Amino acid sequence: MSKSEFDIAKDSLDAGNFSLFIQEQERRIDSSTIGLITEPEIFEFISSGLGEGHPNNWITRESTWNSGLYGPDHEMSVSEHFLHAVWQVFSLRVARKLEIIQSKVRISDKGAIICFPGGFDLSVLVSYEGAGTPGSVFIRPIAAIQNPTGMLDLEGFLENSTPREKNAIKSAVTSVDKLVYHRGTIVHVDRQRENVFGPTVDTVVLSELLNIELRKRKKKSTSILEVGPGSGLITVSAALNPATSRIVSVEINEDAASCTLKNLQINGRRPTSSMVSVSVRAEKFKPQTLGEKFDIIVCNPPYVPEEDDGLEKLGATGYGKAISGLELYDDVINNLDHLLQSGGRALLMMSSVSFDYAINRIQEGFEFEFPLGRTGYKVPFDLDMLWDRPSWKDQLLSNKSIEQDGAGTIYHRIVPIWIHRNGQ
Ligand SMILES: C[S@@+](CC[C@H](N)C(=O)[O-])C[C@H]1O[C@@H](n2cnc3c(N)ncnc32)[C@H](O)[C@@H]1O
Known part of the structure; x- marks a missing residue:
């Protein structure tokens, strides 16, 4: 070895x-x-x-x-x-x-x-x-x-x-x-021309966890589905990993899908190469249309609940699609049974503001673990609309989904989770 x-x-x-x-x-x-x-x-x-x-x-x-x-x-x-x-x-x-x-x-x-x-x-x-x-x-x-x-x-x-x-x-x-x-992977987002959120700490944590998982795999032909790659950091990093044989990335925001393709090219992997097959689909994630199963599914979904009117207005922008609405948790977690290969695993990012919602979606027959512990990492939660919507902020503070320090900085916790079938 x-x-x-x-x-x-x-x-x-x-x-x-x-x-x-x-x-x-x-x-x-x-x-x-x-x-x-x-x-x-x-x-x-x-x-x-x-x-x-x-x-x-x-x-x-x-x-x-x-x-x-x-x-x-x-x-x-x-x-x-x-x-x-x-x-x-x-x-x-x-x-x-x-x-x-x-x-x-x-x-x-x-x-x-x-x-x-x-x-x-x-x-x-x-x-x-x-x-x-x-x-x-x-x-x-x-x-x-x-x-x-x-x-x-x-x-x-x-x-x-x-x-x-x-x-x-x-x-x-x-x-x-x-x-x-x-x-070894670099991503570029043009903040002026591309309507793309760009990688944040969650992305880096998921990319690192995926890297650890791929290093452990004896099987050198892992297939990966990424739902919502955004700027593409995770997809690109997985494409460079010798354990990966195939990646499908599905992204609802066309700008983000193009940004992922650009970053694949920057890092030396084109959508088709002899070593790894990469397919970036600019469309809403529809599990039924994929027609294949994967060894690993990775998703860094939007995790801000949408009920708040302040957030609804964002829905149409790349930024809004990147952060608001919890439906991607349903779309991914409810479909694990037919998207995961036998022995396959799904890696998702949760936030303390969506933790209960996401955990309650996990179906019978599946178990989960928290690679960074149940409380994950405390990171700044810098959403301007927290200040525009004081009642929403108070509600999140009172149920301890977010915390505020003496200097007024607000934090949430990001909690990655691995989900797999019982006993696998
Ligand atoms: C939190 S961002 C991911 C950021 C990404 N990790 C990065 O490095 O830029 C969530 C992504 O999911 C995408 N998305 C949201 N809903 C989606 C859906 N139903 N189908 C596909 N992509 C979706 C958003 O457009 C956004 O790019």
């Missing part, structure tokens, strides 16, 4: 030699690169090596990202060397992806990318410059957060940040180009 990324990283740290590690990292399309630093043993090693325990300081220190510092006489500690090695692999990978994006769509020549190198709890904001000229993209780390609630929570980055960091954060929030990277 081939060694895991973690074992190779540990061996290289023990030997103080990183050439094999770098080669191996470059070979793996879904490698976690700097995400490895959150593995407890590696974390401990670097903390004691640098006498400093915060990944933000590890990643943003100049010796990690600035190759110009290293001359023949320069001495590096093993921890510094490791951080430099993982940064090199990571930044090269991101720079290559950016160059491909530039060759296919127009993006600003400076900006920021929100990155999840691997694992659940490390997000890194990087700035890029020099887009437009092949070979000249320069990537620099701005800040790293080790905490799942910080994922995609750009305001979280603002705490204690320098003016340079604040500018990069502003650029990530306000730029027309939303760029999110997860484990």
Whole structure:
């Protein structure tokens, strides 16, 4: 059996030699690169090596990202060397992806990318410059957060940040180009031209869980159905995974279906390839019309109840289709019996605002588990209409579907769930 990324990283740290590690990292399309630093043993090693325990300081220190510092006489500690090695692999990978994006769509020549190198709890904001000229993209780390609630929570980055960091954060929030990277997959959403919600923390968590499941599978020919791919991060990442043989993605929003196709192309998978067959259908999900069964179904459905009038108005927009209405839970969960292969599993995202609704849909003959625990992750719930509809907000607060902290930030909990037939 081939060694895991973690074992190779540990061996290289023990030997103080990183050439094999770098080669191996470059070979793996879904490698976690700097995400490895959150593995407890590696974390401990670097903390004691640098006498400093915060990944933000590890990643943003100049010796990690600035190759110009290293001359023949320069001495590096093993921890510094490791951080430099993982940064090199990571930044090269991101720079290559950016160059491909530039060759296919127009993006600003400076900006920021929100990155999840691997694992659940490390997000890194990087700035890029020099887009437009092949070979000249320069990537620099701005800040790293080790905490799942910080994922995609750009305001979280603002705490204690320098003016340079604040500018990069502003650029990530306000730029027309939303760029999110997860484990070797990058997705681009043009906020002006595409009527697409774009990946949020839920997407990244589902993508990571799917990645874990695919790594466990002995069977290297897994078929996957994604319902509502949006920007396509999960579909694209699954298409790159060697365990996947077929993906069908069904998306009601035409812009989102096109965005998924664009992101498949950016990441090197076209709708048809000899290794994996990918079909993106721009239509409302109708289980009966699919005519096939899948090993895995993945769905990040809208999870805001629609009864509230403030939300109804949103229904027609891409944003509204992405967040409001609970019917996709019914459409997916009620049809698992004829959509899942024997031994198949469905991965869905629930929110504390829709938890009871979704759980009550699960039919007899099926069981479920919560890969991140029943309470999942607490993440910001930034819906403007909460403020427009104070009574709805009060109701959600009183039944504890959402929480508000002293600074007024509102949170909900995202709870992924795996559903499968009893005994399988
Ligand atoms: C929460 S968003 C998913 C976001 C996505 N994970 C991403 O990275 O952009 C839900 C998606 O489901 C789609 N959707 C909603 N109802 C649908 C339906 N009945 N059939 C197919 N897609 C649907 C929405 O258009 C939206 O793209």
